[in-house]
Amino acid sequence: MRLLPLSALSPLELTRALVAFPSITPKDEGCLAFLKDIFQGIGFVTTLLEPTNPDGPWNLCAACGSGEKTLVFLGHTDVVPEGTEPWDAFSPREEDGFLIGRGVADMKGGIAAFVVASARFLQKYPHFSGKIVVLLTGDEEVGTPDGAQALLSWAIPRYGPFTSCLVGEPSSYRLLGDNIALGHRxxxxxxxxxxxxxxxxxxxxxxxxxxxxxxxxxxxxxxxxxxxxxxxxxxxxxxxxxxxxxxxxxxxxxxxxxxxxxxxxxxxxxxxxxxxxxxxxxxxxxxxxxxxxxxxxESFLCQDEHMTQALEKAIKSVLNITPQYSTGGGTTDGRFISSHCPAIEFGMVCNTIHHKNERIPVADCERLTQVYEIFLQNFFLES
Ligand SMILES: [Zn+2]
The missing domain is CATH 3.30.70.360 (Alpha-Beta Plaits)
Structure with a gap:
């Protein structure tokens, strides 16, 4: 298989491309098939799971590497609708240093960052010891059992047991890196x-x-x-x-x-x-x-020192910020995987998610990518 050149992958362009799919739950509109091709292009083995009923979501699993230490990246490609006030939600645009579009923060920007971070990591360390398993569901916002729960039931017997999980939800409050969600009520x-x-x-x-x-x-x-x-x-x-x-x-x-x-x-x-x-x-x-x-x-709390330290060190070195840890906020798919392995949430700034004109600073696309890349290095290469 011919792998995609890294120069073809920009986290900003990838975020824009993902936002252009109007994947309002449970519609996918080709978003996960598009990601499947990209994951294959950077060396992952992929499985696209079709809906099991006419109104069901699509799910995607992409995995690479071998070895015991298994890191899961859990995320969702579905988004909420525009809302009650009209705006151009699925035509991403840049304005005053911000990237605006439905899902830029929640959480297509996080997915794009992780894809590019993985590609860079794999190019530097093609023979790293361990596995990266990316699980993306098309239904987090509504949260039927056909979303993350079905995807986990499919993936655990094939790729488990999992060591740790990073959920790419927008956990930052005001500035990228200011908050890590360590659990939820x-x-x-x-x-x-x-x-x-x-x-x-x-x-x-x-x-x-x-x-x-x-x-x-x-x-x-x-x-x-x-x-x-x-x-x-x-x-x-x-x-x-x-x-x-x-x-x-x-x-x-x-x-x-x-x-x-x-x-x-x-x-x-x-x-x-x-x-x-x-x-x-x-x-x-x-x-x-x-x-x-x-x-x-149920409530959960991540007590995985290795993963937490790997992430905190990555945030400090790339963003020069010491993150705080929180356990408040709403539920995410982290609750489903937390009974299988420790789960932590870190991603874009969340202050406009589900709003009209959802936005992130344009620069955060590259900055989050760098944090994820250093996190992968710390997670897999340090003991
Ligand atoms: Zn979300």
């Missing part, structure tokens, strides 16, 4: 229904109002302190996101009241513990309270 959704008996507002003795019951329960779960000392990890937090009665009049006591909430929970808890506690409070309060739970993921 778990996430659990609640749908609470309080049942009552409809009646006249003037005769409450012949009715049962579900609203005070619902409010008592919400007060209980919002006031609870889930851990006395969260330490360095982000504390648990519950947010009530909706209260619905749907009653347009003031002289009828309604028969039901509903609420929705989401809790992000600390490393000290599992979704099962939290469900059990919430259920106990509901049972103690009233048989009229019915709660449905949906667990979105």
């Amino acid at each position: 778990g996430s659990l959704d609640l749908h609470i229904t309080a049942h009552g008996l409809q009646g006249h507002a003037a005769s409450p003795e012949r009715a049962r109002n579900p609203i005070p019951l619902l409010l008592r329960y919400l007060d209980k779960i919002t006031q609870h302190v889930w851990e006395q000392d969260p330490g360095d990890f982000a504390a648990s937090h519950l947010e009530v996101t909706s209260i619905d009665v749907g009653n347009p009049v003031s002289n009828i006591i309604p028969s039901r009241a509903e609420a929705r909430a989401n809790i992000r929970f600390h490393l000290q808890h599992t979704s099962n513990d939290i469900i059990r506690q919430m259920q106990t409070w509901a049972t103690e309060m009233s048989p009229d309270l019915i709660i449905e739970f949906c667990a979105n993921g």
Whole structure:
């Protein structure tokens, strides 16, 4: 196979090319097939996994090298839509030193940087000991089981066990390199229904109002302190996101009241513990309270010193910044791989992701590429 010359690979041009595919979940529009050819061109063995149903996502696995130490780069090529305000999301443009387009930060810019970093690393160290396994899904933003979960089930028996995983999500806050995500809290959704008996507002003795019951329960779960000392990890937090009665009049006591909430929970808890506690409070309060739970993921923390040091050293040497470590923010596909190997997240600046005119500094395309390249060197060549 003829390999692509390195001069043909610019992280900026590659980011622009990727952004031009309008790959709104679960559509791919040829984005992963395009990346498959590039990975083959730089010496990876690739497998493009077709959707298993008409609305399913595409997934791609690209691997190179041999040896026990296996680094996974996990990412996604799908993006969110333009949003409610129109803008030219899929025609990347440069303005005032910024590259603007949907996915430049979340996370096509990170993928482009990793592709070019791998190409440079492989050219310098063609006989390095270890494996690089790149796993790219076309569904992270919606997050069906056909995305990263299906891709991991396919890849683990073929390329596992994995030593460590770098997730290329936009982890930087304001400046490239200022933050590494070392883990995330778990996430659990609640749908609470309080049942009552409809009646006249003037005769409450012949009715049962579900609203005070619902409010008592919400007060209980919002006031609870889930851990006395969260330490360095982000504390648990519950947010009530909706209260619905749907009653347009003031002289009828309604028969039901509903609420929705989401809790992000600390490393000290599992979704099962939290469900059990919430259920106990509901049972103690009233048989009229019915709660449905949906667990979105467990909390995790990366404790892989070798990978963390390899990354921190790369950031310091290329960007001259000492990164901070965080465990806040939303869930990512890191939660699926974290039960197989330690996972850390590092990528572009996240302050405009999902916004109109999503942007990154043009210079960050090359800067992130250099960080990833030095990270690969530190990870594979140092013990
Ligand atoms: Zn993302």
